[in-house]
Amino acid sequence: MSTGNDLYELIVRLYPICRSITGDGVRQTLSILSEYIPLDVVETPSGTDVYDWTVPDEWNIRDAYVADASGRKVIDFQAHNLHVLNYSVGIRKRMTLEELRPHLYSLPDQPDLIPYRTSYYSRNWGFCLADKDLKALEEGEYEVVIDSTLEPGSLTYGELVVPGETDEEVLVSTHICHPSLANDNLSGIAIATFLARSLASKRSRFTYRFVFVPGTIGSITWLSRNEETVKRIRHGFVLTGLGDAGGLVYKQSRRGNVSTDRIAEHVLNTRAQPGRIIPWHPYGYDERQYCSPGFDLPVGRLSRSPHGEFPEYHTSADNLGFVKAEQLEDSLKCVEEILEVIEEDAIYQNLNPKGEPRLGKRGLYRSVAGQTDKQWSELDLLWVLSGSDSEQSLLDIAVHAKRPFSSIRRAADDLISAGLLKQVR
Amino acid sequence: MSTGNDLYELIVRLYPICRSITGDGVRQTLSILSEYIPLDVVETPSGTDVYDWTVPDEWNIRDAYVADASGRKVIDFQAHNLHVLNYSVGIRKRMTLEELRPHLYSLPDQPDLIPYRTSYYSRNWGFCLADKDLKALEEGEYEVVIDSTLEPGSLTYGELVVPGETDEEVLVSTHICHPSLANDNLSGIAIATFLARSLASKRSRFTYRFVFVPGTIGSITWLSRNEETVKRIRHGFVLTGLGDAGGLVYKQSRRGNVSTDRIAEHVLNTRAQPGRIIPWHPYGYDERQYCSPGFDLPVGRLSRSPHGEFPEYHTSADNLGFVKAEQLEDSLKCVEEILEVIEEDAIYQNLNPKGEPRLGKRGLYRSVAGQTDKQWSELDLLWVLSGSDSEQSLLDIAVHAKRPFSSIRRAADDLISAGLLKQVR
């Protein structure tokens, strides 16, 4: 489980940082990732027009609290960065509980949890707290302090290109704007980082492009700066929420029937614990931008429990106890299995197409017929021979056979070695 | 519920009339409908050849009864017009019960109900009665009287054209040949009448043609006189059995995949109480004629419980207690929802196709993100933006989103107002 532990440890390091869609929290995060992979850090100035949007002022925060008359901090940013409405403007003022109340956010249905709230495009300030703590606040005067700045600066994202044999690209995108939330989306950040690191040491057919972007405005900014790159994208994945205990979920691209979808679906369907496929819908993460009709990229999303389907979503319960090393490792493995198909699928020709070849004389067959009924790897050989008609690819065969691509791939390799199979394209 | 009550009241007025495929019962019915809508009444003489058929002699009936030796009427047309085999020739004769018996029809499995029976194309006479009353008849001589005429005259139907902006037509057909049966088909007659009246006061894209015809021979006669009209029909609906308590049922056209089918299916699938879709089959009402292979029109059928699936079908139990105002109103509403799609579907172009537009600055978005998870109308905006690629229509988007067309239509209107959407065709 060492890879799982490594993933988890990276999450532990990143967890305390107060990230947002701009600011030093993002830079600090990318700096830690740069210890693992050679990231390019790209800055786009506030005020830059990106399609229908404008890069906002940069937000930075140092401290925030609400203190009661005795000076006791009843809400404290230092205790948990979710306590501050993300993108709050600065304030330093004494006010009554009645004046303060419209700026307090809690979850009456989950009274122990701090909610995660943002106000990026409407200047506002506020605090988030557990509903039970809100209810415990007594009438009286409070000192309200948010020591933050919201002023011209820039939006920051990270990017890494791992070149392959061709300039056709596979995009891996993950959002980096959430503060202390472990599953959403430190899990995605950690998995993308380790995936990039492992790809960097391998030969690959495709060029891999990793982008670590603030949600929505970040992917829109990246798109606006990369219209030429976009034309080379053949497959893409948004990675998020990959550390929880739920089963894997693949959300289809907007078109729903592109090769990327078919590959991801096959891998999820043939895993020991099969995943779930959900159709495209226009709500979610940055796939919304990559799949907007002006781009319509072959980009799907991989997650475990989808957002909104787990009660810990966007609360302080999405913490370091919510994600597990083995779940992170399993998610990374699934992405690698998907990439294996992208890299390894090909079309072959059965060189002995009339009748079956005699596998026995080539050492590919049991000797006493009937001795056992469950020679599965033998069955994979038969599937590859039956399907390799210069039209179907190994993926087509694996889908038809309902067998893992990796097993079909191995069978094809054995048949190539035996001189029974030839690659067509 | 005033529309429902109005529908019901029209049914109450029409219920006592003894209708058949020809005769004054039909004329009397059309005359009442003419109080609501400006119907053309069309007469086709007996003996006219209409394709494989010939318009039959006209049938009119004044009275009919069977009286026992004491003069007591044991079966009496004045009590219920179902008592007479519809299209019975006249008779006035004394006979024994044994002689009479072959002319008596009852339902042993539903001993309290009078069956509805016809003999249009084989000259015959007969009486229908409750099986318990049949069993109670004593041996002896009876006076048998049917005061009817069956002689050259004409077949009568009603027609109304509500012109639209184009001469492309939507056909609404309903049969008017059943005597005192409320659901089959006074419900269809009432709904077609009120629909015609409401359309007459609106602008519409399509021209609407309403035909009130006797079943089979009436629609065949109409078709034979309207071969040119038929070429302009783009959608059509046979309305029948729309007042009972069953859920709505749409029967597909013969082709099963025409636009009419897709529209009706979407509307039925997305109603609060979803309806049921049944495939084409060649048994039923006048869709049999409109969809015969020589015409193959895009005509489906809307009903609630399909014929033969409710025990009251073609019996005296299909009476004024069997149909309800709210069910009638719901059926009319469903037809109107279908026509809304026919009228309002169109293809749009997202004018900000690269990335999502910023809905917030246009007042189309909540301000504190995460405040609530169920902004459904907001989701409709996203669906329209995602789908409006100059190829998919609003119906395509609504089907994909599994959302009511009307919601998607409203979202599109908001986006047009915001300058984010433009009609393509």
Next chain:
Amino acid sequence: MSTGNDLYELIVRLYPICRSITGDGVRQTLSILSEYIPLDVVETPSGTDVYDWTVPDEWNIRDAYVADASGRKVIDFQAHNLHVLNYSVGIRKRMTLEELRPHLYSLPDQPDLIPYRTSYYSRNWGFCLADKDLKALEEGEYEVVIDSTLEPGSLTYGELVVPGETDEEVLVSTHICHPSLANDNLSGIAIATFLARSLASKRSRFTYRFVFVPGTIGSITWLSRNEETVKRIRHGFVLTGLGDAGGLVYKQSRRGNVSTDRIAEHVLNTRAQPGRIIPWHPYGYDERQYCSPGFDLPVGRLSRSPHGEFPEYHTSADNLGFVKAEQLEDSLKCVEEILEVIEEDAIYQNLNPKGEPRLGKRGLYRSVAGQTDKQWSELDLLWVLSGSDSEQSLLDIAVHAKRPFSSIRRAADDLISAGLLKQVR
């Protein structure tokens, strides 16, 4: 049940013979079949190359046993021919139980049954026996005798062509290499034989070719000698395992959507006891060879319980008690129903396409409407009229109507007699 009994009796005659992929057991079997049908017997010499394979030496066996020190035969080929590992080379030797043991095969999970084992392509010898008998063998010395020859000879198969009006062919193939096993495949042999006999006395559109071949090497040999014939095959069926109590199962051809598949599926779906359809997979019987990508013939397989899905498979329990006359007859009937569609499907034109024709005046309709609701043969008339648009065939109509082809065919015949239908092609 006379046909069922006849099928069963043929199986009884064939059961005792020790068949293999070559040798006199096959010749003896074909000689018995020649009493029923005029079979051509084809010999292919050992050593002949057939694609990737070589026809092996011919195997013949006269006797085999294992006797204990007292001379008692503890395993005896004369008692059951499954006792010998099929294709065992000759041996005559005394040896200890320890030396003998590696040559003994049993089924620990089914301790009462003798397994069926072969060693065609690896020179070996051995005995099969019930596990309980294996366990009862005492230590000591045994006399081991197999009086067999494995030497150059030939491979034998039988073939029969029943000519039809065209030279387009329907292939029926069944394997003849199994020794005393009743369901696998004396059932297939018996049904193919009786089918051939009954077809020989009828006019048919297609030419029927029956091949009785040893499994794998036999069908490969036949294919290698018949490459021109293969081009004329329009439909084909491998028959096997058709006598047991399981429901009928049709395994699709490799392409899975050829006309043969559609026809077999329709017949199985509309039988009183519907059969099961399973998709192509590359394991099984001689369909593996006929459907290899170099031929890719429209050949499916009909069986009852598929191999490996019944515990009696390839054991001494697949005996004369395991197959039943009525099951054999039902299987033969199903094949005949499939051939009926192959022979009788055609496309018709409704000669009265505008509106329905008046069936009543042609004696094709009940006279008092409403008298009954279940005039199914009448409904078939309506289906044929509705569907006969010069495009859909009777099979298309039957599939759409979910009605047996034979009923639709009869309805079409009535409509042709009434002058309402004309064959288009």
